[in-house]
Amino acid sequence: MAEGSARGRAAVVNTPADIAASPLGRYRSLVDDWDAFVASLCRPLPGCVWANPTRIGVDALAGLLAEQGVAAAPVPGLPGALAVPASFRAGQQWWYCVGLAHAQEVVSQIPALLMDLAPGQRVLDLCAAPGGKTAQMAFALGNRGTLIANDLSFMRIKSLQGNLDRLGVVNVTTTCSDGANWPSASGQFDRILVDAPCSSEGTLRRNVSLLQRLDHANSERLGPRQRALLRKAVQRCRPGGRILYSTCTFAPEENELVVADILAEHPGELRLIEVSIPGFLTQPGITAWGDKTLSPELALCHRFWPHHNDTGGFFIAVLEKSPACLVEPQPTQAVGSEIGNAEWLAGLDAKYGFAEGYWGQYRVNRQTRRGLHLMAADHAPPAAPKAEGSGLFFHRTNVRPPKPTTAGALLVGRDATRFRLELTETQRDAYMRRETFEPTPEQASAMPRGQIIVSYLGYVLGVAIFHRSGVIESQFPRRWSGCAAGPQAPATARDLPADALG
Numbered sequence: 001m002a003e004g005s006a007r008g009r010a011a012v013v014n015t016p017a018d019i020a021a022s023p024l025g026r027y028r029s030l031v032d033d034w035d036a037f038v039a040s041l042c043r044p045l046p047g048c049v050w051a052n053p054t055r056i057g058v059d060a061l062a063g064l065l066a067e068q069g070v071a072a073a074p075v076p077g078l079p080g081a082l083a084v085p086a087s088f089r090a091g092q093q094w095w096y097c098v099g100l101a102h103a104q105e106v107v108s109q110i111p112a113l114l115m116d117l118a119p120g121q122r123v124l125d126l127c128a129a130p131g132g133k134t135a136q137m138a139f140a141l142g143n144r145g146t147l148i149a150n151d152l153s154f155m156r157i158k159s160l161q162g163n164l165d166r167l168g169v170v171n172v173t174t175t176c177s178d179g180a181n182w183p184s185a186s187g188q189f190d191r192i193l194v195d196a197p198c199s200s201e202g203t204l205r206r207n208v209s210l211l212q213r214l215d216h217a218n219s220e221r222l223g224p225r226q227r228a229l230l231r232k233a234v235q236r237c238r239p240g241g242r243i244l245y246s247t248c249t250f251a252p253e254e255n256e257l258v259v260a261d262i263l264a265e266h267p268g269e270l271r272l273i274e275v276s277i278p279g280f281l282t283q284p285g286i287t288a289w290g291d292k293t294l295s296p297e298l299a300l301c302h303r304f305w306p307h308h309n310d311t312g313g314f315f316i317a318v319l320e321k322s323p324a325c326l327v328e329p330q331p332t333q334a335v336g337s338e339i340g341n342a343e344w345l346a347g348l349d350a351k352y353g354f355a356e357g358y359w360g361q362y363r364v365n366r367q368t369r370r371g372l373h374l375m376a377a378d379h380a381p382p383a384a385p386k387a388e389g390s391g392l393f394f395h396r397t398n399v400r401p402p403k404p405t406t407a408g409a410l411l412v413g414r415d416a417t418r419f420r421l422e423l424t425e426t427q428r429d430a431y432m433r434r435e436t437f438e439p440t441p442e443q444a445s446a447m448p449r450g451q452i453i454v455s456y457l458g459y460v461l462g463v464a465i466f467h468r469s470g471v472i473e474s475q476f477p478r479r480w481s482g483c484a485a486g487p488q489a490p491a492t493a494r495d496l497p498a499d500a501l502g
């Protein structure tokens with residue numbers, strides 16, 4: 001490994017010699033330009049952020065970046081996304097922490113585009129954490145209807161839920177189970193994403209030390225699990241529905257060989273479909289590897305090599321289940337406790353002045369003793385498997401006085417007509433650092449004391465307490481505030497979590 005420099009920060013990168021000596025050498029025959037491939041793996045990966053379509057336009061997001069002196073460029077083929085320098089720490093910016101944007105590497109954004117999503121579809125994300133693709137799909141469905149996000153790892157589901165809360169996603173139920181054993185009682189889905197656990201070779205540009213751990217035996221080891229997940233997706237897909245299988249690895253054992261086996265298990269029931277990916281150069285899936293010859297159909301898969309689009313490595317196969325397969329009856333739906341919530345909502349109306357009928361766009365229920373969750377009105381998760389959570393925890397009712405959560409304030413705060421205070425830039429930074437700060441004389445005279453919703457440039461930041469003593473106390477959550485806060489950000493501010501990039 002060698003040290004390079006990106007905008008003054010030392011960036012650790014691999015060298016061509018490191019790559020040449022690694023197990024990646026076995027892909028020499030697959031790559032059109034080996035030297036360009038190796039050179040790309042020795043450069044840091046450019047960053048990418050997408051604008052949250054429910055909160056900000058991409059031009060306005062570019063404007064916020066420009067104010068910070070960051071040149072952000074549109075990404076061809078990815079509307080709503082902006083390329084940012086590799087060294088830029090998106091996760092430390094105030095606008096990131098309040099859910100105006102999400103950092104996700106370019107190739108990871110492509111699967112959601114190819115799912116052919118439309119509001120009203122029932123969608124399953126079988127290996128969802130940390131949830132970048134889940135969030136994209138949730139918004140492609142209009143933040144309405146039913147999307148189930150599953151992952152085997154409970155810790156990673158928590159991180160996924162944090163991302164969905166920050167972004168204001170209300171049409172997702174999370175589950176924690178082995179996707180290969182996903183229950184039939186969940187019914188059939190119009191679209192299923194299998195973003196499979198893999199050897200992650202394609203992430204080398206942002207995960208430099210991975211090179212030392214590469215071992216092609218990993219690919220052999222992962223194959224059975226990947227087949228089991230894709231097999232289950234085929235079983236749970238409705239006739240005529242679409243399945244997208246993706247990995248961030250180059251290994252044919254985890255890509256074409258997996259897809260070929262599952263196709264062979266479903267003759268006449270499953271086919272690869274042709275999709276175009278404007279803005280990106282891709283290589284067709286391979287049809288031979290080692291002593292194996294595959295069906296020519298496998299060429300309909302897409303390989304993303306890092307040197308073609310200056311991205312990470314990726315693999316995508318889009319499959320369709322035959323319309324002639326058996327349609328199953330609708331599953332039993334989960335029932336939440338939806339009674340007794342009206343008085344809490346009336347309390348919020350009385351305080352913050354929401355419009356009459358405002359809550360009709362949501363389903364409100366109590367999933368924990370701590371308070372209320374908010375879901376899209378038509379969100380209908382199945383009874384099985386057991387949900388970890390549905391929608392967004394938005395109102396804490398076990399404290400006096402009851403208080404909107406930060407995720408709740410970010411979601412509904414812009415519709416509050418009272419107790420909403422616009423902050424200055426300095427106050428914004430203090431708020432994001434969870435500090436207590438002084439209001440200006442004008443703010444102090446205009447705003448009654450008590451719990452308030454604060455915003456900056458009209459973008460809601462969260463909840464604060466305006467004390468009788470005259471100071472404003474930030475209620476921004478500790479676990480969200482490692483991001484944020486401008487020039488005085490604490491030295492311990494954590495970097496953008498690596499798992500925010502998936």
Ligand SMILES: C[S@@+](CC[C@H](N)C(=O)[O-])C[C@H]1O[C@@H](n2cnc3c(N)ncnc32)[C@H](O)[C@@H]1O
Nearest residue numbers: 127128129130131132133152178179195197502
């Ligand atoms: C490539 S990551 C998914 C990234 C995610 N789709 C995103 O865009 O943020 C693969 C995920 O599969 C999960 N996983 C591994 N084995 C699984 C299984 N048997 N069932 C469900 N999830 C599994 C891992 O915990 C990991 O979070």
